[in-house]
Amino acid sequence: MKALYNYIKDVAYAFVSLAKGLLLTLKYFVTPWKSIITEQYPDNRAHPSVTEGYAGEVILIHDENNEHKCTACTLCQLACPNNSIQIISKQIETEDGKKKKILDQWVYHLDMCTFCKQCIDACPSDAIKMINSYEMSVFDRSTLIKTLNRPGSKLKEKEKVTVKVQE
Amino acid sequence: MIQFSDITAWIHQLLLSFMAPWLAFGTELVLAGVAVLVVLLICVIIMVYMERKVAGHMQLRNGPNRVGWHGIFQVIADVIKLLLKESFVPNRADKLLFNLAPCLALCVSLIALAPIFWGPGLVMWDTNIGILFITAISSMGVIGILMAGWSSNNKYSLMGAMRSGAQIVSYELSAGLSIVTAVALAGTLSTSGIIDSQANGWWILKGHIPAFFAFIIYVIASTAECNRAPFDLAEAESELTAGYHTEYSGMQFGIFYLNEYINMGVVSMIAATLFLGGWHPFVLPFDFPIVHAFNDFMNLKFMETWPVWISWISLAWPLMWFLGKMFLIIFFMMWFRWTFPRLRIDQLLKLEWKYLLPLSIVNLVFAALLIVLGLIF
Secondary structure (H helix, E strand, C coil): CHHHHHHHHHHHHHHHHHHHHHHHHHHHHHCHHHHCCCCCCCCCCCCCCCCCCCCCCEEECCCCCCEECCCCCCHHHHHCCCCCEEEEEEEEECCCCCEEEEEEEEEEECCCCCCCCHHHHHCCCCCEEECCCCCCCCCCHHHHEEECCCCCCEECCCCCCCCCCCC | CCCHHHHHHHHHHHHHHHCCHHHHHHHHHHHHHHHHHHHHHHHHHHHHHHHHHHHHHHCCCCCCCCCCHHHCCHHHHHHHHHHHCCCCCCCCCCHHHHHHHHHHHHHHHHHCCCCCCCECCECCCCCCCHHHHHHHHHCCHHHHHHHHHHHCCCHHHHHHHHHHHHHHHHHHHHHHHHHHHHHHHHCCCCHHHHHHCCCCCCHHHHCHHHHHHHHHHHHHHHHHHCCCCCCCHHHCHHHHCCHHHCCCCHHHHHHHHHHHHHHHHHHHHHHHHHHCCCCCCCCCCCCCHHHHHHHHHHCCHHHCCCCCCHHHHHHHHHHHHHHHHHHHHHHHHHHHHCCCCCCCHHHHHHHHHHHHHHHHHHHHHHHHHHHHHCCCC
């Protein structure tokens, strides 16, 4: 008797759970204006909706004073699985006679990038980020090799933290 | 009011006036076949477009929307593409069987259309064993599939065909038992008798609980017999590439595709005939004045006093109801396909032998009990 009860319960539960799925797809079917989530891409080129988190090409963040945060530590270059980042640094001498390594060229090979986001994770000073660009095809492959730091940009000075020592 | 039988009688007289009787008979057969094929092909075009649109909207996308307004010419473009492609026969395939299989599968599903009533008097072959004929013929469809799988000389094709055979043989049982339920309710095997018995209400209303369960079981079993998802193990693309039609290309593949939709149409027509009243409009089986008025309205009684030329419109009324019911059941089958995931082969056989078959036997006994006790409307 218990087995028969379980059998009937199984059948009834099967119908209920199938009906739930059917109702969901029916809802999608009868309200296409609400439920369709695909982009009609070439048609909506003027107003595309790409989410913020979409991982497109890598940029080096510059602020309004043309300053970036890259210290040329090459951690991103080491993290990159397919060598699409090349950090070219140079030695300069500061006013007080110290030698210092600064960024000369941040070379980004977009043609080799797989958009894996490991460089972003590796960066200790949050100098780079990925933007949600998606139209990246070009006719000449050499234009895909980009220098990300703008001409004349320099490293952002660290804000000097002044600690008032209470007497 | 003009009936379809008047028109067919007029055509018969016209042909007899300048032909020998045997020649007239042959011409009528050809005309009827061509008419059914044309209507069926138009239905298939609508079904393919409908399937793609239903699939799109249920999967949160648009479906075809490039060829013509909302993609309505997409099907025609696809057919032209299939016609232009080469029908390729693999090197070590059995050439005769390979070329014969699509034709056989198509013929079988077309033969099953013979005893189906499209409207009052609109039938190719009104026989007293119509339903028996349909069940006998539709289970032959598996031969074409097995032939295709065997002759392709390809393990995926063969496995798909064997699965399809196991599936059709299993699900034939519960489909047959639910058909028997409807036959028991109507008390006749002829399609015209079954449709006439529903003139005062469809069996799904008159036969309440057993008819409703028989209808549900029939729809599930016939979905499986058509090899459609969630029962499309015969062409499970993740395991078998494309099942029995892996090696087919061009219009031979197109014929298998067409065959799938014609099969769908045939099982929907049978379900509409058995449970939803065939070409009868929606009427209620109760004995109240208001219900009588409603039934007379649905049967277009008010048109009888109108001039004859207007009553030509009333010819379309039963045809519209029949095709409407057919497309409703086809929509159900598409709805299932785009909602449920595919079953495994053991789950498929378990569903049939442990659930659907016992349920349909119990349902048949219950229906017989209700008929004996006179509890059917």
